[in-house]
Amino acid sequence: MPPKQNNAAKHAIYDQIRSEIITGKKNPGERLSIDTLKNEFGTSVTPVRDALQMLSQEDLVTIKPRSGYYVTLVSLKELNDMLELREILELAAVERAAEKITDEQIEELKAVHAGFTNDNDETYSRYTQENIIFHYLVAKASGNDSLALHVRRLHDRLARFMIIIRSGSFMTDVHNRLIDRLIARDPAGAKRTLKKEMDEARTAIMDRIMREEAGSWHLGAGNAT
Amino acid sequence: MPPKQNNAAKHAIYDQIRSEIITGKKNPGERLSIDTLKNEFGTSVTPVRDALQMLSQEDLVTIKPRSGYYVTLVSLKELNDMLELREILELAAVERAAEKITDEQIEELKAVHAGFTNDNDETYSRYTQENIIFHYLVAKASGNDSLALHVRRLHDRLARFMIIIRSGSFMTDVHNRLIDRLIARDPAGAKRTLKKEMDEARTAIMDRIMREEAGSWHLGAGNAT
DNA sequence: ATTTAAAAATTGATATATCAATTTGCAATG
DNA sequence: CATTGCAAATTGATATATCAATTTTTAAAT
Numbered sequence: 001m002p003p004k005q006n007n008a009a010k011h012a013i014y015d016q017i018r019s020e021i022i023t024g025k026k027n028p029g030e031r032l033s034i035d036t037l038k039n040e041f042g043t044s045v046t047p048v049r050d051a052l053q054m055l056s057q058e059d060l061v062t063i064k065p066r067s068g069y070y071v072t073l074v075s076l077k078e079l080n081d082m083l084e085l086r087e088i089l090e091l092a093a094v095e096r097a098a099e100k101i102t103d104e105q106i107e108e109l110k111a112v113h114a115g116f117t118n119d120n121d122e123t124y125s126r127y128t129q130e131n132i133i134f135h136y137l138v139a140k141a142s143g144n145d146s147l148a149l150h151v152r153r154l155h156d157r158l159a160r161f162m163i164i165i166r167s168g169s170f171m172t173d174v175h176n177r178l179i180d181r182l183i184a185r186d187p188a189g190a191k192r193t194l195k196k197e198m199d200e201a202r203t204a205i206m207d208r209i210m211r212e213e214a215g216s217w218h219l220g221a222g223n224a225t
Numbered sequence: 226m227p228p229k230q231n232n233a234a235k236h237a238i239y240d241q242i243r244s245e246i247i248t249g250k251k252n253p254g255e256r257l258s259i260d261t262l263k264n265e266f267g268t269s270v271t272p273v274r275d276a277l278q279m280l281s282q283e284d285l286v287t288i289k290p291r292s293g294y295y296v297t298l299v300s301l302k303e304l305n306d307m308l309e310l311r312e313i314l315e316l317a318a319v320e321r322a323a324e325k326i327t328d329e330q331i332e333e334l335k336a337v338h339a340g341f342t343n344d345n346d347e348t349y350s351r352y353t354q355e356n357i358i359f360h361y362l363v364a365k366a367s368g369n370d371s372l373a374l375h376v377r378r379l380h381d382r383l384a385r386f387m388i389i390i391r392s393g394s395f396m397t398d399v400h401n402r403l404i405d406r407l408i409a410r411d412p413a414g415a416k417r418t419l420k421k422e423m424d425e426a427r428t429a430i431m432d433r434i435m436r437e438e439a440g441s442w443h444l445g446a447g448n449a450t
Numbered sequence: 451a452t453t454t455a456a457a458a459a460t461t462g463a464t465a466t467a468t469c470a471a472t473t474t475g476c477a478a479t480g
Numbered sequence: 481c482a483t484t485g486c487a488a489a490t491t492g493a494t495a496t497a498t499c500a501a502t503t504t505t506t507a508a509a510t
Contacts, residue, residue: 034491053275054278145303468493469495
């Protein structure tokens with residue numbers, strides 16, 4: 001997380017839009033109108049533009065100059081590339097994490113995991129957020145903050161598609177097993193467990209999307225121009 | 226490279242400041258005054274703020290709200306983390322690149338390499354830029370654009386420190402050897418060659434900096450507050 | 451001389467106004 | 481009926497003005 005900035009308006013707008021994109025409340029291709037947003041938040045255009053500008057730098061928003069701001073459309077290839085990159089980053093991270101994770105970090109991980117194991121009544125958006133945090137904490141335990149940050153940002157962009165994988169117990173089981181391997185300080189085992197999870201997620205996502213969106217060029221609901 | 230945006234003012238400012246930070250013309254900690262920049266470019270504050278906002282999202286600029294914009298200060302740990310991350314990303318990239326690089330891509334690589342082998346009269350800033358392009362092209366040959374983009378962005382942030390490694394022939398030799406291994410479609414050899422380069426760069430950078438900046442908390446010249 | 455407090459100045463954040471490009475809709479034409 | 485060209489409307493980019501925070505200066509007190 002970047003250093004806390006007491007920059008009220010801009011960050012409130014940024015956080016909300018970001019969260020709405022990540023959790024899929026705003027669909028790819030959907031327009032983000034400055035005018036609408038500024039009314040919604042009761043501000044002027046400046047903080048809205050700032051927020052959208054920031055999001056575009058994270059590839060969550062695409063700017064068509066003098067035309068509009070849109071939730072970024074992801075192509076099939078881009079999605080596949082991101083999933084591959086995810087494996088590279090997270091495998092490197094767990095390997096290191098399993099060697100140097102502290103007991104406190106394990107407790108933190110357990111706490112987060114318990115948090116989204118229990119309450120099934122919660123919305124998927126909450127689940128999505130906590131899944132990101134779980135994987136971020138694992139990456140953080142690698143000791144490499146830069147690596148961890150990249151993992152988190154990538155997860156942000158992938159989150160919309162991860163919803164496909166929300167098959168209840170599967171993820172819970174895998175996360176439990178991963179925690180076990182981390183407690184055992186077993187790099188190879190942790191790597192194997194995580195790789196299995198990521199591979200299954202990847203094929204599930206790609207299969208599902210190839211079937212559902214066979215005709216369209218870009219992913220997501222909107223199908224906007 | 227993000228899709229071309231015909232957004233004149235903002236992008237001109239963004240490109241120039243970015244380049245000045247990367248090549249070390251602007252030192253870490255140095256202030257980037259909106260007022261100065263707007264006069265320099267003959268624009269109003271809006272495009273300047275946009276550009277700085279974007280740069281802060283890439284961690285090249287740090288915002289102190291209601292106070293000022295500064296070239297980001299990098300701690301020793303952050304530098305070390307980034308160098309480690311670089312190895313993770315680039316090793317994964319060459320491995321794939323050596324398997325699937327096309328003849329055209331090899332020619333492109335040779336061309337860029339020749340470009341900064343010959344003219345020694347050029348400034349280091351030119352050298353820095355071309356080194357980034359070389360490594361970016363290798364990553365691009367992996368076929369994973371997302372991975373390649375991350376490599377490029379990381380190099381942007383590392384470039385300032387790479388200048389330490391500009392020991393003439395060393396880099397030229399290694400790059401030649403790397404091209405050889407790519408032509409031979411030898412993943413293991415390419416990986417070994419690149420790892421050697423990166424390891425040497427890393428220790429050289431860290432050693433030099435630990436000696437030079439022993440006292441100060443942050444890296445770079447400025448030592449600004 | 452050093453520290454503290456208050457005030458002045460600097461600077462960025464936010465708001466509003468104007469400008470320029472793009473997009474949309476309608477009408478004319480083949 | 482489809483297509484092209486023009487005009488109107490929408491929308492973002494840029495410019496300017498105002499506001500609020502921070503930083504610096506200065507002067508007083510210890």
